Amino acid sequence: MKNQEVAELLFEIADLLDLKGIEFKPRAYRKAAMNIQSLAEDVEKIYKKGGIKALEKIPGIGKSIAEKIAEYLDTGKLKYYEDLKKEMPIDVESLMNVPGLGPKRIKILYKKLGVKNISDLEKAAKKGLIRKLQGFDVKLEEEILHGIELAKKQKRMLLGYAIPLAEELVSELKKLKEVKRIVVAGSFRRRKETVGDLDILIISDNPMPVMEKFCSLPQAKEVIAKGKTKSVIRLYENNLEVDLRVVAERSFGSALQYFTGSKAHNIKLRQIAIKKGYKLSEYGLFRKKDGKYVAGKSEEEIYAKLGLQFVPPEMREDRGEIELALKRKLPKIVEEKDFKGDLHMHSKWSDGVNKIEELVKRGLEFGYKYIAISDHSKGLAIARGLNEKRLKQQIKEINLLQEKYPKIRIFKSLETNILPSGRIDMPNSALKDLDFVIAGVHWKFKQSKEEMTKRIMKAMENPYVRIISHPTGRIINERDAYEVDVEMLLEHSKNTGCFLEIDAFPNRLDLNDVNVKKAVELGLKLSIGSDSHNIAHMRYAKLGVYVARRGWARAKNILNTYSVKKLEKILCGGKK
DNA sequence: GCCGTTTTCGGCCCGACTGTTTTCAGTCG
Numbered sequence: 001m002k003n004q005e006v007a008e009l010l011f012e013i014a015d016l017l018d019l020k021g022i023e024f025k026p027r028a029y030r031k032a033a034m035n036i037q038s039l040a041e042d043v044e045k046i047y048k049k050g051g052i053k054a055l056e057k058i059p060g061i062g063k064s065i066a067e068k069i070a071e072y073l074d075t076g077k078l079k080y081y082e083d084l085k086k087e088m089p090i091d092v093e094s095l096m097n098v099p100g101l102g103p104k105r106i107k108i109l110y111k112k113l114g115v116k117n118i119s120d121l122e123k124a125a126k127k128g129l130i131r132k133l134q135g136f137d138v139k140l141e142e143e144i145l146h147g148i149e150l151a152k153k154q155k156r157m158l159l160g161y162a163i164p165l166a167e168e169l170v171s172e173l174k175k176l177k178e179v180k181r182i183v184v185a186g187s188f189r190r191r192k193e194t195v196g197d198l199d200i201l202i203i204s205d206n207p208m209p210v211m212e213k214f215c216s217l218p219q220a221k222e223v224i225a226k227g228k229t230k231s232v233i234r235l236y237e238n239n240l241e242v243d244l245r246v247v248a249e250r251s252f253g254s255a256l257q258y259f260t261g262s263k264a265h266n267i268k269l270r271q272i273a274i275k276k277g278y279k280l281s282e283y284g285l286f287r288k289k290d291g292k293y294v295a296g297k298s299e300e301e302i303y304a305k306l307g308l309q310f311v312p313p314e315m316r317e318d319r320g321e322i323e324l325a326l327k328r329k330l331p332k333i334v335e336e337k338d339f340k341g342d343l344h345m346h347s348k349w350s351d352g353v354n355k356i357e358e359l360v361k362r363g364l365e366f367g368y369k370y371i372a373i374s375d376h377s378k379g380l381a382i383a384r385g386l387n388e389k390r391l392k393q394q395i396k397e398i399n400l401l402q403e404k405y406p407k408i409r410i411f412k413s414l415e416t417n418i419l420p421s422g423r424i425d426m427p428n429s430a431l432k433d434l435d436f437v438i439a440g441v442h443w444k445f446k447q448s449k450e451e452m453t454k455r456i457m458k459a460m461e462n463p464y465v466r467i468i469s470h471p472t473g474r475i476i477n478e479r480d481a482y483e484v485d486v487e488m489l490l491e492h493s494k495n496t497g498c499f500l501e502i503d504a505f506p507n508r509l510d511l512n513d514v515n516v517k518k519a520v521e522l523g524l525k526l527s528i529g530s531d532s533h534n535i536a537h538m539r540y541a542k543l544g545v546y547v548a549r550r551g552w553a554r555a556k557n558i559l560n561t562y563s564v565k566k567l568e569k570i571l572c573g574g575k576k
Numbered sequence: 577g578c579c580g581t582t583t584t585c586g587g588c589c590c591g592a593c594t595g596t597t598t599t600c601a602g603t604c605g
Binding site for chain 1: 589
């Protein structure tokens with residue numbers, strides 16, 4: 001899949017053109033890059049199948065960019081880019097990430113001080129050279145140094161960790177009588193796997209006390225901006241930035257829509273507004289000719305006025321949802337209330353901290369109809385994986401618990417290891433007493449793409465293996481996915497009846513939203529598992545539902561929405 | 577550089593905050 005690579009190249013060209021002070025072209029390149037990023041199909045495949053003409057069919061890509069992509073795919077190089085780079089041998093991408101620096105300032109820093117990268121920048125700032133430049137000052141120099149420090153340690157925060165943090169801020173601010181309504185918008189509301197910041201939106205007729213309170217919250221490490229309608233703070237926790245906007249009631253829907261994003265989704269929406277003779281901003285939808293307010297109280301009325309179906313926040317990524325909403329053909333995606341049970345968790349028997357009974361009780365508290373106990377098997381010694389003998393003992397224990405708790409079905413499962421050969425680390429004779437078997441790759445990640453794909457496909461063929469856990473192995477912010485052909489796994493899922501998992505643990509979310517969307521397009525079913533190692537982790541199962549929603553999954557695509565009876569039929573007793 | 581039910585030319589999303597500044601440029605989201 002070359003999409004990310006090509007998109008990054010185009011993004012960098014956009015940055016370099018910005019640096020040259022060229023207008024509008026950067027926007028065109030960024031748009032093209034974003035559209036390639038959100039492409040479900042591999043851009044290289046598109047090119048190989050249909051040539052330059054096929055590339056030009058991608059929105060935002062015309063003759064010129066299509067030719068450049070073709071050149072890059074053919075030769076691995078792009079002369080246009082290399083020439084730009086020769087002219088300005090600057091690491092724009094990382095410099096642009098420093099808060100306070102944009103193209104204009106980066107250009108000045110390069111021309112006057114020869115700053116090409118972050119380390120040059122840091123040296124220049126520490127020597128006090130930057131403050132002397134036209135348009136810079138001591139304050140900006142300090143801000144740059146501060147920004148470098150932050151950029152060094154800043155990683156986007158996992159959604160699973162941002163949720164409790166956001167809830168805490170919201171409950172603090174809610175206490176104010178001036179706060180009429182409060183919602184966290186942004187990528188948080190779109191349930192993206194990580195969030196760069198939090199965007200809080202408040203309705204209030206009297207914003208100043210709200211801003212005062214916000215800027216003096218005990219969680220705030222510093223106040224970055226403070227105004228009548230907008231303030232920004234940075235939290236101690238992970239240096240997370242939090243924006244607060246106060247709006248009037250009649251603008252709440254438009255502000256919520258605007259601050260929820262995504263940027264690409266919003267740009268398209270505004271273009272539709274323009275075509276219909278409107279102007280859309282965070283303050284509302286207005287008639288172009290006389291500026292008359294048309295809508296803005298709710299998101300629903302804005303989408304309706306623009307002739308669109310309401311788009312759930314998780315779908316607002318400009319991955320085709322706007323086009324479908326215009327035709328009123330959006331799918332009805334799975335909801336949290338459809339979720340009936342968790343299909344992957346660990347107990348004390350292997351590397352979890354809780355007894356099975358505690359997991360069962362928590363499952364009951366959540367109103368689950370079933371849970372699956374899926375401890376590690378013996379191949380994972382570090383996790384005290386179960387051997388045949390201990391597995392038998394565990395099965396006995398679960399049978400007893402099942403009698404004690406008849407209201408919840410306790411599935412007997414096991415997360416086995418897929419050995420490099422594709423074999424499973426437990427004999428079939430030990431697996432036959434389980435309801436269903438999960439299998440996953442837990443070590444030897446560095447195989448070739450062909451080997452890894454074959455390895456997992458072979459495991460999928462085992463008659464007892466019904467679910468592949470965390471199919472790509474990525475750990476967000478820590479480890480890339482191993483090389484594997486996900487499309488082939490999806491195809492194989494269709495052929496073998498072995499399901500792929502959405503591992504809902506905050507730093508996994510694997511399969512991710514993009515792969516889920518591909519699975520949904522093939523009509524596949526997926527399973528969601530929290531991969532809990534602690535009863536406190538069980539609440540992460542909902543993250544799996546969010547990923548499913550972001551992948552446009554309907555309830556029928558998610559095994560966890562099925563009743564016990566149906567699930568037993570689908571999952572238990574090996575492959576039919 | 578891209579695009580077209582107001583356009584094949586002339587537009588390109590829109591507004592807030594900062595800083596030093598008396599009207600705006602740069603950055604950000």
